[in-house]
Amino acid sequence: xxxVSKIExxxxxxxxxxxxxxxxxxxxxxxxxxxxxxxxxxxYSNLIQSNPEWxxxxxxxxxxxxxxxxxxxxxFQRMLNxxxxxxxxxxxxxxxxxxxxxxxxxxxxxxxxxxxxxEVRFEKERINxxxxxxxxxxxxxxxxxxxxxxxxxxxxxxxxxxxxxxxxPNGRFxxxxxxxxxxxxxxxxxxxxxxxxxxxxxxxGLSAEATEKQxxxxxxxxxxGTHFPNSSIRAILKNITxxxxxxxxxxxxxxxxxxKTRKNHGxxxxxxxxxxxxxxxxxxxxxxxxxxxxxxxELGALANWSINTSCFTSKIKCGLCGASxxxxxxxxxxxISQLGERYTFYGCGSNKKGGHCKCGTIRETxxxxxxxKVLGLPEFDExxxxxxxxxxxxxxxxxMLFEFTDGTxxxxxxxxxxxxxxxxxxxxxxASEYRRDRDTGWKCYHTFTHFIKCGRCGANYRCQTHRxxxxxxxxxxxxxxxxxxxxxxxGIREDILRELIADVLGLPEFDEELFNQQLAYATxxxxxxxxxxxxxxxxxxxxxxxxxxxxRQTEERKKHMSEVMKEKWRERHAKND
Numbered sequence: 001x002x003x004v005s006k007i008e009x010x011x012x013x014x015x016x017x018x019x020x021x022x023x024x025x026x027x028x029x030x031x032x033x034x035x036x037x038x039x040x041x042x043x044y045s046n047l048i049q050s051n052p053e054w055x056x057x058x059x060x061x062x063x064x065x066x067x068x069x070x071x072x073x074x075x076f077q078r079m080l081n082x083x084x085x086x087x088x089x090x091x092x093x094x095x096x097x098x099x100x101x102x103x104x105x106x107x108x109x110x111x112x113x114x115x116x117x118x119e120v121r122f123e124k125e126r127i128n129x130x131x132x133x134x135x136x137x138x139x140x141x142x143x144x145x146x147x148x149x150x151x152x153x154x155x156x157x158x159x160x161x162x163x164x165x166x167x168x169p170n171g172r173f174x175x176x177x178x179x180x181x182x183x184x185x186x187x188x189x190x191x192x193x194x195x196x197x198x199x200x201x202x203x204x205g206l207s208a209e210a211t212e213k214q215x216x217x218x219x220x221x222x223x224x225g226t227h228f229p230n231s232s233i234r235a236i237l238k239n240i241t242x243x244x245x246x247x248x249x250x251x252x253x254x255x256x257x258x259x260k261t262r263k264n265h266g267x268x269x270x271x272x273x274x275x276x277x278x279x280x281x282x283x284x285x286x287x288x289x290x291x292x293x294x295x296x297x298e299l300g301a302l303a304n305w306s307i308n309t310s311c312f313t314s315k316i317k318c319g320l321c322g323a324s325x326x327x328x329x330x331x332x333x334x335x336i337s338q339l340g341e342r343y344t345f346y347g348c349g350s351n352k353k354g355g356h357c358k359c360g361t362i363r364e365t366x367x368x369x370x371x372x373k374v375l376g377l378p379e380f381d382e383x384x385x386x387x388x389x390x391x392x393x394x395x396x397x398x399x400m401l402f403e404f405t406d407g408t409x410x411x412x413x414x415x416x417x418x419x420x421x422x423x424x425x426x427x428x429x430x431a432s433e434y435r436r437d438r439d440t441g442w443k444c445y446h447t448f449t450h451f452i453k454c455g456r457c458g459a460n461y462r463c464q465t466h467r468x469x470x471x472x473x474x475x476x477x478x479x480x481x482x483x484x485x486x487x488x489x490x491g492i493r494e495d496i497l498r499e500l501i502a503d504v505l506g507l508p509e510f511d512e513e514l515f516n517q518q519l520a521y522a523t524x525x526x527x528x529x530x531x532x533x534x535x536x537x538x539x540x541x542x543x544x545x546x547x548x549x550x551x552r553q554t555e556e557r558k559k560h561m562s563e564v565m566k567e568k569w570r571e572r573h574a575k576n577d
Contacts (some may be wrong), residue, residue, distance in 0.1 A: 018089040019568050020048045021057040024077060025098050032203050037063050044092055057088050063369065080109070083118050088425050096138065097126035110138060134337050163187055175241055176223045176232070177280055185241075185277035192280045194220055198236055202289055208233040244279030311382040312367065312392075316346055318359045319395025323350040327364075360397030362414075370414045374402055415535070446475070447512060448497065454479040455525030464491070479524075490527045497530075504532050504540045 022044025026037045044059045060079040082088050091113070093099045099122065100106040110120055110129045120129040127137050177195045178185040194215070201211045208230040215228045222228045240247050265568035316325035325346040347361040375384060393401040402410045452461035459481040466474045478491040498510035505514055520533045531541045 017055040019057040019087060020051075020090040020092065021079065021082070021088045022048060022059040023076065023093045024059065024061040025073070025076075026063060036167075037061050040094065047092070057082070081117060083113060088118060091118065091120045093122055094122065096122055096127075097262065106138065115167075141311050168374040174223060175239070176236060177242065178277070187278050187280060194235060195242060195280050195402065198233055199285055199289060202237055203285070203292065208237075239290055240281065240286060242281040243283045244277055245274050245283075246276045274364040305418075310364075311386050312346065314445055315389065316359055316367075318350065318390045318393065319393045319401070320359050321348065321350050321355065321357050323348055323355075323357070324576060325362075325394070326352060328361075339484070359394055360398075362394070368414060370400065374400075374410060387480065446494075447515075448477060448494070450521075451519075452477055452492075452497075452522050452524060454481060454487055454528075455523040455531070457481045459487070461491075461524070463494070468568065488527050490546075491529065492544060493546060496546070500530065500542050500544060501532070 022041075024037060024044065025038035026040070041059045041061050045056070048059075060075040062073045062075045079088070079091070083091075096106065099120070100109065113120060114129060121127070122129075122138075124417070125137065129138065131247075139539045140265065154366050175185070177188055177191040179188050180186070197214075198211055201214070202208075206214075211233050212228060212230040215233075220228055222232055236242070294571050310327060311324070313327070314324055317323070318325065326349040327344060327346055329342055331345050344364040345361050346367060348355070348357040371385055371389070372378070372380040375381075375388060377384060382468050388404055388406075389402060390405045391403040392401070395401065398413055398415065400412045402412060404410070427488065446463050448461075449463070450460055453459070454461065459479055461477040462480040464476050464478055466476065468474065475494040475498065476491040477494065478489055479487045481487045483489070501515055501519070502508065502510045505511070505518060507514065518534055520535045522533065523531045525531060528545060529541065529543050531539055533539050
């Protein structure tokens, strides 16, 4: 039998009011009375609020901002964010040029709003972005607006070049040490003294950073009344305006749309105007400073006497990021600092600037030893090293690529033995006494700390201590990598490890002194297998079986424990009832 269902008619819903917003923009060069920002804001506010079918969503206005970039317009970006939040249905704007002068930005924005179902109305062109021919008309008219920008830019550039040819600067620029009086630069005496001090310090060998500290101690402020940074000091040292002359078109704009600038290295003509104002710095002094800048740039850190340099400075490079290795000094890894002596090491300079380079570090003592081996010397000689070695590249820890001054190269491998160098027997004894006398909570170091490495992920093995029921303490070593890495958590008992080391060394029992003298490190490539790496380069592999802490439970004991647990469960539930 047929089944018939009645479908009730849907009553038409009342049309909802559209949320309408206006967008206005004026630039510095186009601001006029009838098209001022306030006039546009008032116009759209009255227009939207007077329409009963519209709901006022606000007016977004950018003042003195170019329309060639969407990223630099705060109000424009705020309007787009509100569109994505569903606060706007329709956007009203005066013309395409007010909305955007960049064709790509215009089309991308309109298409994005179209996907959101938001309509953009351009009053002057009478274009609706949701209409069928809206995008075609927008493309054509936006191209005209963009080309208008290019034409205006070329006209401005032509006028600027004509002023340059007459020796007239393009506006009044700000410069420390001078003030503008009418159309002329006049020396500011107090600031001029600081400029001369900056030049004198540089020629005396001081860096910009040293001068920055001096000016801070003197209480000297920059042109804007804030801290005098070393970047401003470097800019002053390179500014030829202090010689009483002007150089025009030192930079130029690549494109009026992107507004990217580039230093002029001969691509466009420059204009040299002599004796335009009073000089603060003689031309001879300025030229001497430029020669000194070039010399320091060529020498790098070696040119600055205030930097702690050595024969390795600027010669050791990171193989991952290309940065130079820098010299660092710190105490040994001991919380009891009075026991730790200071040591020097080299590490990638990018890490000091917030980087995370993984090329590792190398102690200065190890670096000198390995360099002596490569150069065939009984001990390290700075003069021989400086004469024969041009550069050392460290791609990873344990590898050094030597480039010699004669054009040859050599790959050298070394072993990182920093733990054994820093954790001396004397320091061990002193630290033991310190921990015994004080409740420091300091993490203990054992004989095999940093000695065992995982053959799967490369992480170090860490010690875990277990206390048995009878009170005996058992130490075991496990991979320190997190479980998510996928490494096996099968460890090795320390007593077994000591037996294996005694076996590979041919000893009746473990000897720590011989252990430190012969073994470099050990790796665990698989469960129940360990490989010992000797300092002379050879390896010995051993297999091991973990000792069980207690015998396997018998079936009788398993049955007994099951009955005990059941009885406890019954007692607990009887109390709850």
